[in-house]
Amino acid sequence: MRVNVIETESLTRRYGERAVVDGVDLRVREGTVHALLGPNGSGKTTTVRMLSTLLRPSSGSARVLGFDTVVDAVQVRRRIGLVGQFHSVDPRLTGSENLTMFARLSGMRARDSRRHARDLLERFGLADAADQQVQSYSGGMRRRLDILAGTVVRPAVLFLDEPTTGLDPHSRNDIFGYILDFVAEGTTVVLTTQYLDEAERLADAITILDGGRTVATGTPAEITAAVGAGVDLVVASADCGRAVKILNEFGAREVGSAVVQEHSIRLAFGMDGEPELLPILRVLDADGIDVYDIGRRRASLDEAFLALTERTPAS
Structure with a gap:
């Protein structure tokens, strides 16, 4: 030892x-x-x-x-x-x-x-x-x-x-x-x-x-792991704004995005605790958003560092 x-x-x-x-x-x-x-x-x-x-x-x-x-x-x-x-x-x-x-x-x-x-x-x-x-x-x-x-x-x-x-x-x-x-x-x-x-x-x-x-x-x-997990979501680019709003309602915060193909985008969200994907999928589907891919993600060390050292801006 x-x-x-x-x-x-x-x-x-x-x-x-x-x-x-x-x-x-x-x-x-x-x-x-x-x-x-x-x-x-x-x-x-x-x-x-x-x-x-x-x-x-x-x-x-x-x-x-x-x-x-x-x-x-x-x-x-x-x-x-x-x-x-x-x-x-x-x-x-x-x-x-x-x-x-x-x-x-x-x-x-x-x-x-x-x-x-x-x-x-x-x-x-x-x-x-x-x-x-x-x-x-x-x-x-x-x-x-x-x-x-x-x-x-x-x-x-x-x-x-x-x-x-x-x-x-x-x-x-x-x-x-x-x-x-x-x-x-x-x-x-x-x-x-x-x-x-x-x-x-x-x-x-x-x-x-x-x-x-x-x-x-x-x-x-x-x-x-202590900072939390999150969700990776691929949707049509045109649905990006609505998807972000829905994930925000589940307590998720957007931490990044990247174009996957010409008309789709991958959105990365951080969340406290383990996200339940099925309730999120149901709300996205009810809003008419086509989900091409969804999965759980772990926070990166960069994200953890920023979350743990977050400071209130000086007024």
């Missing part, structure tokens, strides 16, 4: 009167990817900074690998890796020199650090650029080097704060592969991201923050 490698109790960080992180309880299982999601300003990065000992909590507590992040901060730092949102490598040094420096700072002997740097660059597709200054690297290459710098001595827990922001799809896929390789070798990953598809693809568990508080936690399937 996997144990928790991260546990927080009412973790809070205030700046003046404002709580940026407000009473977060977090559990992260060993050998998994745990994604922290939330709108900008929801407290994701501040949470990571507290877990990685860069910030002290205003109240509450956090333990990483059994060590308190305040009392045993040195022990925590020896066992974790952190890749922040901004480049940590020196652009004036080569890729090899950067990794050698990080290995030396981690306590590795000079000869071993040089060999280890070369091995990492070879393994992660940067061997051809090993002796080039990092300032000549592409964005994707720099990000790969950043991740290698944070894992030059393989950490038990790796914090990745928005590691793929601004990267092209090929570079993102490369980094996905690296993350899964790390987990396969026993590293636990805590990932913050703005890309919901990234979380859905990589994460074993997700915690969604909003306004510094936890609004949902669980597997991707558990979070989408």
Whole structure:
């Protein structure tokens, strides 16, 4: 049975009167990817900074690998890796020199650090650029080097704060592969991201923050199921307006539409709970609407995220 490698109790960080992180309880299982999601300003990065000992909590507590992040901060730092949102490598040094420096700072002997740097660059597709200054690297290459710098001595827990922001799809896929390789070798990953598809693809568990508080936690399937199900409906394009009105009367809300053929349209609706299709079909039929297809649907992670972090517009 996997144990928790991260546990927080009412973790809070205030700046003046404002709580940026407000009473977060977090559990992260060993050998998994745990994604922290939330709108900008929801407290994701501040949470990571507290877990990685860069910030002290205003109240509450956090333990990483059994060590308190305040009392045993040195022990925590020896066992974790952190890749922040901004480049940590020196652009004036080569890729090899950067990794050698990080290995030396981690306590590795000079000869071993040089060999280890070369091995990492070879393994992660940067061997051809090993002796080039990092300032000549592409964005994707720099990000790969950043991740290698944070894992030059393989950490038990790796914090990745928005590691793929601004990267092209090929570079993102490369980094996905690296993350899964790390987990396969026993590293636990805590990932913050703005890309919901990234979380859905990589994460074993997700915690969604909003306004510094936890609004949902669980597997991707558990979070989408908690939001509710819905209905997919294909009708003639001319009947679209009437069909939407009828589904609204059943408590459904339209979440998307797409043209199926020249004269038909697929309507997607979200609902609370499991929808009963037969009563809906009866009312549609009574209104003279031809239904080409109907079925139940599960909410997507995007829909769940929007529903859980929905905010009232400022007046």
